[in-house]
Amino acid sequence: MRLSRYFLPVLKETPAEAQIASHRLMLRAGMIKQASAGIYSWLPLGFRVLKNIERIVHEEQQAAGHIPMLMPTLQPADLWKESGRYDAYGPEMLRIRDRQDRDMLYGPTNEEMITDIFRSHVSSYRDLPLTLYHVQWKFRDEMRPRFGVMRGREFYMKDGYNFDVDRDAALHAYNRHMVSYLKTYERMGLQAIPMRADSGPIGGDDTHEFLVLADTGESEVFYDAAITELKFGDRVVDYDDVDACRAIVDEWTAPYARTDETHDAAKFDAVPEDRRRTSRGIEVGQIFYFGTKYSDAMGATVTNKDGEVVPVHMGSHGIGVSRLVGAIIEASHDDNGIIWPEGVTPFHCGIVNLRQGDTDCDAACALIEGSLIAKGLDPLYDDRDERAGAKFATMDLIGLPWRITVGPRGLKNGLVELTSRRTGESEEMTVEAAIDRVGQIYPRG
Amino acid sequence: MRLSRYFLPVLKETPAEAQIASHRLMLRAGMIKQASAGIYSWLPLGFRVLKNIERIVHEEQQAAGHIPMLMPTLQPADLWKESGRYDAYGPEMLRIRDRQDRDMLYGPTNEEMITDIFRSHVSSYRDLPLTLYHVQWKFRDEMRPRFGVMRGREFYMKDGYNFDVDRDAALHAYNRHMVSYLKTYERMGLQAIPMRADSGPIGGDDTHEFLVLADTGESEVFYDAAITELKFGDRVVDYDDVDACRAIVDEWTAPYARTDETHDAAKFDAVPEDRRRTSRGIEVGQIFYFGTKYSDAMGATVTNKDGEVVPVHMGSHGIGVSRLVGAIIEASHDDNGIIWPEGVTPFHCGIVNLRQGDTDCDAACALIEGSLIAKGLDPLYDDRDERAGAKFATMDLIGLPWRITVGPRGLKNGLVELTSRRTGESEEMTVEAAIDRVGQIYPRG
Structure with a gap:
C-alpha cells in the first residue's frame, strides 16, 4: 500500500478524552473514530489489526477441531425467557422492540x-463431541463506557460452545480450549496467563480467565513468577489426545495465578517469596464449564450409548477480539507510539523514502515494495512528499515492527537501513539483503 | 473436513414455510436456521458460502483501489437528523433507545x-480520490420478511462510498465501481446485468441496479439479449484509467436493459424483435452517484486546486452479500439440490466412500483428501457409515460442483469416478488423475 493513496488520518494532538495509552494511541494513529459513547468505527489501519486478530482466532479454533458459523446480532427475547x-x-x-412489538435484544452472548x-438438530451421542x-x-x-475499545459497548468477540455427552468429555473440551487459547495469544505476541476466576452471569463450575499483565488492567492479580517462564512455542498438539491436552493444562495451572476475586492469601504465601x-491484568478471554445449566433449562438432550436420554454437558469460551487490539497496545508501546508484534501488525514493513522524487530512491523503494509483495507480504510505503522527521514520526506512531529507510547517501553505495521498531536498532545492508531479511522474519507470508 | 466431525444438519422434509427454491434448499442443506422472523443463524455450510462471497467482494474492491474499514452496526440518531x-x-x-435515553438506530446504510x-479528517483535494x-x-x-435471506431483516452488505473533488472525478468512481462489480459477480458464477434504476431513499442522479435473471425475482426486467452475450473474462483493468473504465461501462450499458421502474417502451421497441x-430479476447490487446531497447537508468540504472550498462529490455502492447466497441458488439449482459455481462453493470437492471400513477404500479416500488439502483445497469427505444412496443424495443436495466416488469395484483396477454436479456426467480415472483434474479446476487453490 502506498501511503499517498491510503486513509491514515494520524492526529498530532493527544485527544483529551483518552485516559489510557491504548485509547490515546489508537486515536492518534488513525485506527478508530468514536461514533457514539463506547461505539467506534474501525478506520483502515485499525480494521487491519482487528482482522489479523480474528484470523489467528479462526485458524487456532479450527486447528482444535471447532467449527465456525455465525449467529445474528439480534435475538428474540423468548429464548432468554426460557433460560431465565x-x-x-x-x-x-x-432491549429492543421491533415494529411488530416483539421483544428483541442485541445479544451480549449466545448460550441460549x-x-x-x-x-x-442433534439427538444422539454419535454426533458428539461438537464445538461450534x-x-x-x-x-x-455499559453505564460508563471508557478506555476506548477496551470497555466499549459494541464489541467484537469470539464465543464458542462445546456439547458433550458427559462431564469427562466436556472437561476435555475445556482443556482443549485452554490449550488453543494459550497458542492463540502467544501468536499475537501476548503472554496471557490463565487464572482461576468467578463465573459471573454465565454460571458454572470451572472457569479460567486469561489475563495480560499491564498497569492499566482492571483486575489486581497475584501470581507465581514461574508461570511467566512458560512458553507454548512450536509444540504440535493432537487436540483429540485427552492426556496431552490435560498435561498442558496442568503445566499452566500448577503455578499460583489468581485475580483478586479468587485470591487465596494462604496459598499465595506458600509460593517462595x-x-x-x-500486578494488574487485562482480561482478554474466559473459558467456562457449566455442565447442564442451559441444557436442563432448555431441554437439550441426547441419547447416550446405553440408550438413555441425558442432558448435554456444555461450556462456553470467549476471546475478546476488539478488546485485544487495545490490550496488545497496552502491553506493547513506548513514548513514540505503538509497537506491533509481528503476528498482528497491520503492515509487515514500512518503507520510508527520504527523498521522494529522486529517481534512484523512488526506483529502490518501488523495487523493495514489489519484492515484498511478491513474497506475500504487505508493506506500507510512505511515498508522500514529506520531511524525513515527519515520516519517521508517523512510522513510529503506527508501530510497524520493521522499517526500511531509503536515502540518496546510502543508496550511492547500494545500501539501505533496516530498523527494528522494538529495539530502535538500525543496520545498513544491501537492498536485496533487506528484502531477504524481512522475508525471513515473516516466513509464513 | 470429514463429515463425521462436521455439523451438517440436512433435512429430509421440505420445510412448509419456504416459498422459493433458495429458501427451501438453504434450510434443507443445513445452511441456515431461522432465529426470528427475517433473522437467521448461518450454520457452518452457509457460513462458508457467505465468507467466500465476502472474500471475493474484498478482493475485487481492493483491486479497484478501494480501502476497507468497518463502521459499527449501531448509529446515533443525531447524524441522521443532520441529513434529514x-x-x-x-x-x-x-430505532433504539439506550440506557441513557439516547436515540440510536441499527444502521440500514452508512452515508451519514x-x-x-x-x-x-479530510480537507484538501490532495487527499482525493478516496473510496472507503x-x-x-x-x-x-421489513413488514413482511420472507424468502429466507433474500428479504431478511438482518442482512450482510458491502457498502462503499467515494469522495471526489468534482463531478467528473466522481463519475469515474461510479464507472470504476460498475467495472469492479461486473468482475465480482462473474467470479461468483453469476450474470448480473446493470440496469438503469430509480434512486429511492439514497437519492441521486445516476444509478444502476445489478440484476440476476431468475423466475423468482422481485422485479420485471426488459432487455436486449445482446447484453447476455457480454463476458468480463480475464480482462486486466487499470482502475486509474478513466477511458478504459468508461469503455467497459459503455459496452455494458449500450444494450437496452431496464427494470419496470424505468422501462421505456419506445426505446425497447427499437431493439430488434x-x-x-x-424476464424477472433479483437485485444483487446498486451503485449511485448523488453529488453533494450529503456533503451539502453535513458540511463535508475540501479545498480544491484553486484554493476554493467546495462540497465533496460522493456516491455510494452496495453489494448484498447475504442476499447473494440466495440469488446464486435461485440461478443455479435443480430438483436434487443446489449447484454451486466453483467460485463460491463451500467445499471444492466431495469425496464419497462407497464402502466405509474397507481398508483399500478408506486408504484411497484418505489419500485423495490429503492430496487435495496439500493443493490448498478444501474437500468434504463423507466418511459416515451410510448407504451409498444417502451419501449421493446429501452431496447432490449441498451442491458441491465436483465429487470423487471411491468404491471397491473400481479400486481393484485403480479407478475412481469424478462426477460433475452440473452435468451429472461421470468419468472413470486413476486416483492420481482425479486429484490432478480437481487441482486444475481450481488453479488458484
Whole structure:
C-alpha cells in the first residue's frame, strides 16, 4: 500500500478524552473514530489489526477441531425467557422492540441461541463431541463506557460452545480450549496467563480467565513468577489426545495465578517469596464449564450409548477480539507510539523514502515494495512528499515492527537501513539483503 | 473436513414455510436456521458460502483501489437528523433507545456516518480520490420478511462510498465501481446485468441496479439479449484509467436493459424483435452517484486546486452479500439440490466412500483428501457409515460442483469416478488423475 493513496488520518494532538495509552494511541494513529459513547468505527489501519486478530482466532479454533458459523446480532427475547436470563441480566442488556412489538435484544452472548440450534438438530451421542463457535459483534450497554475499545459497548468477540455427552468429555473440551487459547495469544505476541476466576452471569463450575499483565488492567492479580517462564512455542498438539491436552493444562495451572476475586492469601504465601508477584491484568478471554445449566433449562438432550436420554454437558469460551487490539497496545508501546508484534501488525514493513522524487530512491523503494509483495507480504510505503522527521514520526506512531529507510547517501553505495521498531536498532545492508531479511522474519507470508 | 466431525444438519422434509427454491434448499442443506422472523443463524455450510462471497467482494474492491474499514452496526440518531433522513426513513428503520435515553438506530446504510468520518479528517483535494467501504450487518425492519435471506431483516452488505473533488472525478468512481462489480459477480458464477434504476431513499442522479435473471425475482426486467452475450473474462483493468473504465461501462450499458421502474417502451421497441426479452430479476447490487446531497447537508468540504472550498462529490455502492447466497441458488439449482459455481462453493470437492471400513477404500479416500488439502483445497469427505444412496443424495443436495466416488469395484483396477454436479456426467480415472483434474479446476487453490 502506498501511503499517498491510503486513509491514515494520524492526529498530532493527544485527544483529551483518552485516559489510557491504548485509547490515546489508537486515536492518534488513525485506527478508530468514536461514533457514539463506547461505539467506534474501525478506520483502515485499525480494521487491519482487528482482522489479523480474528484470523489467528479462526485458524487456532479450527486447528482444535471447532467449527465456525455465525449467529445474528439480534435475538428474540423468548429464548432468554426460557433460560431465565431475560430478567436476570439487568440494564446492560440492550432491549429492543421491533415494529411488530416483539421483544428483541442485541445479544451480549449466545448460550441460549446455540442451545436452541443444538436441540433442533442433534439427538444422539454419535454426533458428539461438537464445538461450534462464531466471531460476531455484541453489545453490552455499559453505564460508563471508557478506555476506548477496551470497555466499549459494541464489541467484537469470539464465543464458542462445546456439547458433550458427559462431564469427562466436556472437561476435555475445556482443556482443549485452554490449550488453543494459550497458542492463540502467544501468536499475537501476548503472554496471557490463565487464572482461576468467578463465573459471573454465565454460571458454572470451572472457569479460567486469561489475563495480560499491564498497569492499566482492571483486575489486581497475584501470581507465581514461574508461570511467566512458560512458553507454548512450536509444540504440535493432537487436540483429540485427552492426556496431552490435560498435561498442558496442568503445566499452566500448577503455578499460583489468581485475580483478586479468587485470591487465596494462604496459598499465595506458600509460593517462595522471591517468586511472588502482584500486578494488574487485562482480561482478554474466559473459558467456562457449566455442565447442564442451559441444557436442563432448555431441554437439550441426547441419547447416550446405553440408550438413555441425558442432558448435554456444555461450556462456553470467549476471546475478546476488539478488546485485544487495545490490550496488545497496552502491553506493547513506548513514548513514540505503538509497537506491533509481528503476528498482528497491520503492515509487515514500512518503507520510508527520504527523498521522494529522486529517481534512484523512488526506483529502490518501488523495487523493495514489489519484492515484498511478491513474497506475500504487505508493506506500507510512505511515498508522500514529506520531511524525513515527519515520516519517521508517523512510522513510529503506527508501530510497524520493521522499517526500511531509503536515502540518496546510502543508496550511492547500494545500501539501505533496516530498523527494528522494538529495539530502535538500525543496520545498513544491501537492498536485496533487506528484502531477504524481512522475508525471513515473516516466513509464513 | 470429514463429515463425521462436521455439523451438517440436512433435512429430509421440505420445510412448509419456504416459498422459493433458495429458501427451501438453504434450510434443507443445513445452511441456515431461522432465529426470528427475517433473522437467521448461518450454520457452518452457509457460513462458508457467505465468507467466500465476502472474500471475493474484498478482493475485487481492493483491486479497484478501494480501502476497507468497518463502521459499527449501531448509529446515533443525531447524524441522521443532520441529513434529514431520521424522520424521512419510516418504520423500516429500527430505532433504539439506550440506557441513557439516547436515540440510536441499527444502521440500514452508512452515508451519514462515513460523511462524518470524512469531514472530521479530510480537507484538501490532495487527499482525493478516496473510496472507503465496509462489509457489515445491517437492519431493515421489513413488514413482511420472507424468502429466507433474500428479504431478511438482518442482512450482510458491502457498502462503499467515494469522495471526489468534482463531478467528473466522481463519475469515474461510479464507472470504476460498475467495472469492479461486473468482475465480482462473474467470479461468483453469476450474470448480473446493470440496469438503469430509480434512486429511492439514497437519492441521486445516476444509478444502476445489478440484476440476476431468475423466475423468482422481485422485479420485471426488459432487455436486449445482446447484453447476455457480454463476458468480463480475464480482462486486466487499470482502475486509474478513466477511458478504459468508461469503455467497459459503455459496452455494458449500450444494450437496452431496464427494470419496470424505468422501462421505456419506445426505446425497447427499437431493439430488434428477436432480441427483445422480458424476464424477472433479483437485485444483487446498486451503485449511485448523488453529488453533494450529503456533503451539502453535513458540511463535508475540501479545498480544491484553486484554493476554493467546495462540497465533496460522493456516491455510494452496495453489494448484498447475504442476499447473494440466495440469488446464486435461485440461478443455479435443480430438483436434487443446489449447484454451486466453483467460485463460491463451500467445499471444492466431495469425496464419497462407497464402502466405509474397507481398508483399500478408506486408504484411497484418505489419500485423495490429503492430496487435495496439500493443493490448498478444501474437500468434504463423507466418511459416515451410510448407504451409498444417502451419501449421493446429501452431496447432490449441498451442491458441491465436483465429487470423487471411491468404491471397491473400481479400486481393484485403480479407478475412481469424478462426477460433475452440473452435468451429472461421470468419468472413470486413476486416483492420481482425479486429484490432478480437481487441482486444475481450481488453479488458484
